[in-house]
Each structure stands twice: as structure tokens, then as C-alpha cells.
Amino acid sequence: MRNSFSFCWRTLSHDVSCRSQARTQPGSKPVSRIEQTTGREIDWINRYLDYESLRRVSGNTLRSYAHELLHFLRWWESVHHTDAVAEGALTESTLLDYVRFQSGQERPLCGATINQRVAIADRALRIAFPGAPGQIAPGFQTTYWQRTPMGIGKPRLATSRLRVRTPKRTIVPLSVDEVARFWASFRNSRDLAIVGLMLLQGLRSQEVLDLNQDDLLLPEAQIRVRGEGNKTRFLPLAPEAAQLLDYYLRLERPLNCGVPLFVSLKGPARGARMTPAGLRSLFRYHRRTTGVKIANPHRFRHTFASDMVSAGVSLPALMQLMGHAQIQTTLIYVQVTPLEVYQQYAQAVSKHIRPIPGTLS
Numbered sequence: 219m220r221n222s223f224s225f226c227w228r229t230l231s232h233d234v235s236c237r238s239q240a241r242t243q244p245g246s247k248p249v250s251r252i253e254q255t256t257g258r259e260i261d262w263i264n265r266y267l268d269y270e271s272l273r274r275v276s277g278n279t280l281r282s283y284a285h286e287l288l289h290f291l292r293w294w295e296s297v298h299h300t301d302a303v304a305e306g307a308l309t310e311s312t313l314l315d316y317v318r319f320q321s322g323q324e325r326p327l328c329g330a331t332i333n334q335r336v337a338i339a340d341r342a343l344r345i346a347f348p349g350a351p352g353q354i355a356p357g358f359q360t361t362y363w364q365r366t367p368m369g370i371g372k373p374r375l376a377t378s379r380l381r382v383r384t385p386k387r388t389i390v391p392l393s394v395d396e397v398a399r400f401w402a403s404f405r406n407s408r409d410l411a412i413v414g415l416m417l418l419q420g421l422r423s424q425e426v427l428d429l430n431q432d433d434l435l436l437p438e439a440q441i442r443v444r445g446e447g448n449k450t451r452f453l454p455l456a457p458e459a460a461q462l463l464d465y466y467l468r469l470e471r472p473l474n475c476g477v478p479l480f481v482s483l484k485g486p487a488r489g490a491r492m493t494p495a496g497l498r499s500l501f502r503y504h505r506r507t508t509g510v511k512i513a514n515p516h517r518f519r520h521t522f523a524s525d526m527v528s529a530g531v532s533l534p535a536l537m538q539l540m541g542h543a544q545i546q547t548t549l550i551y552v553q554v555t556p557l558e559v560y561q562q563y564a565q566a567v568s569k570h571i572r573p574i575p576g577t578l579s
Contacts, residue, residue: 262303262346263287269345276448278424283338290339293319303343308350313340313380321382329384336380353380387550391521392513400513403504407466411459412480412497415441416518418456420526420540422446423515427492429479431467436460445541453539523551 266287267280275283293316295301313336320332343350365373392400397417404410415421415429425443433442439455455463475481475489482488482496497515505513519540526536537548 266342286338305347310351310354313353329382391524396510411462411466414462418459420522430477
């Protein structure tokens, strides 16, 4: 897809391939801005980012929204030969055309990626251009009855957002052998502690990187985790994870390196907080040396959740452990085989079977 412009993500709190310096008033709140390399801001995108910032979404989420909207804007420029999006140029089929473009790419995109991009673009356009026509795409939308606030009045007919079909998500955890091979390739306590928090506690990679030293409550065998949406949760700390963390703190973590828990151990960045790029490089190296190609941070999180379900942990408890906002997200880890259905049914019937009433004479 050709385009005649490029963009810069300008923010005080995140440094993402920026060509210009962030500017802010002393004492003011950090701002996130999308601008062209000429310095002109993309107003409608920035209004949407301001809106989401007021909702207190995390910086990583804001950055993700910005990248998805830039993809939409580049598609818009390739079609309309201008990067200016005007309310009068939006039609009922704008997002359907955007879906058609993504579906026709040489490198196939999964349905989840298309749906995420369309949902973000739809939400941003509704906020920036409230008078634009609603999106209509028969076959891609469903109708449903929407209740009014507080249940007052009659429900009204509503239309869902435009979505493409996505296959049912199947969670494939790491096998015992794959975990053992990957685990055996590490040679220092820091890296073992990082993998241990993913495998034994189910933490996301960003949650691990965001940990500070005072988040470890070792005497209480607890850990404080800041998850998605800046939500904090307290988790029980597995004895094995506590031991790995203790080894790292006593033997490897440099002195006087501030509050971050996991820091770089060598080089010019020694003592600085470990970065997402550094974590990706670490896993990439160990995937190559062990041959466990599916071993990534989130796969260890999936493995933790699958192990918890197999051990009989309830869904509400697993939802809290994983930091999910919706229990439907937790349900994807529950994969019941026909044999398990039969065994649980037979067990329940044996406990609660009622005698068959006698036949009437």
C-alpha cells in the first residue's frame, strides 16, 4: 500500500520512533499525539486518543490504538488521494471497503486483527464525526434488542458493529517436555525468575516488566501486579517463584538500580529497567537454541491457565489469577472432552440418582 506521508508518535511517557521532541507545559499531564513528519497533527485521531486517555486506558493501549488508526488512515489516503478525513466523504460502506481491502492482502490477516482494526476505526470515527452515516453491511452485522438505561421504556432495535467471522480460539499449552527443554536453557536467576512468573503465576509479559521491587511481598508470600487498564491485583506467590526471585535479588540484581525489579545485567543499560525489546530478544534466542518454536511469553501464561483448570481451580478464581475483566475470556481455557463429560455426568448421577417411581397398577 503506497502512501505519500509518514507519521510520528509523540508522547512524553513513551518513546516510539519519534522524530520530534515532546513538548509540554511544566506540571501538565503527559499527552499522546499523532502528527505528520511536517509537524501537522492528525486532529480527529488525536481527539479520539484524548478521549481514551480520559478513560485512563494504559499507555500501551493508546499506542496500539494509534497504530491501528494509522493503518486505516494510510488505506484512506490510498483510496481518496488525501489524508484528510471529512465527514461528508464517509459513507455507509466505508468500513466494509476497509474490510475488503484487508481481506485482499497477499499476506492473509486473521479475523481477529481485522475486527480489532475495524472496531477501533469505527469508534474513533463515531466520536470525531457524529453526523456521519451509520455503517451498514448486511451479513457482517446482527440486530438485537437493546435495553434502555435503568430498564425504563421499551427496548430498541440496535445493530452490532461490523465483524468478520473468526474461528473458535483453541489454546495449545506447552507440553511438559517443551517446558523442561526451554527451562533448562537458562543460565541466570533473573531469566529463570521471569519465566517462572509467567509459568507459575500466569503473568503477562508487560506485567512482569512493570514490576517494582516493592511489589514483592515475600513475608506474606504475595505479589502485587498492575494489569491491563491499570488494575491492581494481589496474587499468592508460589514457593518455587519466591525462591527464584530470592536468588535473583541476592545474587544478580545490581545494587543502587532504583525501583524496577527486573533490570539489564550488563552493557551500557546495566541497572535500567528491562525493555519489551530485551524480553523479546531473550525469548527469541532461547527458542532458537532449544527448538521450541512456540515458546513465547503468552504461551507460558496459557500453560499456567490450562494447568490450573486441570487442577480443578474454579473459573472465578482463575479469572482473578489471570486478571481478566470478563469471565468469557477465562472460558477459552476450559476445553472439556467427551470422556470428561461422561465421567462427570456419571459421578453426579451416582450421587443424586432418584429411585424410579413404581409403575401404577
